[in-house]
Amino acid sequence: MNKYSFIALSTLVTLASAAQAQSVSGTVKKIDEAQGKITIDHGPIKNLDMEAMSMVFRAADTAMLKGLKAGDKIKFDADRVNGQIAVTKLQKAK
Numbered sequence: 001m002n003k004y005s006f007i008a009l010s011t012l013v014t015l016a017s018a019a020q021a022q023s024v025s026g027t028v029k030k031i032d033e034a035q036g037k038i039t040i041d042h043g044p045i046k047n048l049d050m051e052a053m054s055m056v057f058r059a060a061d062t063a064m065l066k067g068l069k070a071g072d073k074i075k076f077d078a079d080r081v082n083g084q085i086a087v088t089k090l091q092k093a094k
């Protein structure tokens with residue numbers, strides 16, 4: 001499987017599993033690529049019944065943390081995955 005079909009497949013899987021999730025705006029506070037964790041100062045997350053706050057999320061895929069740094073503005077989806085709140089989808093905001 002080449003890189004591009006992997007991305008296309010990942011996107012399809014993400015769209016299917018995160019149909020209820022809504023894109024949330026946030027600012028990256030800290031990236032811990034080794035632990036697969038990201039600290040985000042985020043706005044309200046309706047599907048998790050969460051107010052705006054700064055907190056640590058697990059990344060569903062550590063690859064999504066590559067190229068990110070503190071201060072980056074992002075749009076992301078968060079959901080419960082195996083009992084843990086995880087970022088299921090992430091993109092840099094323009």
Ligand SMILES: [Cu+2]
Nearest residue numbers: 050053054055
């Ligand atoms: Cu939160």
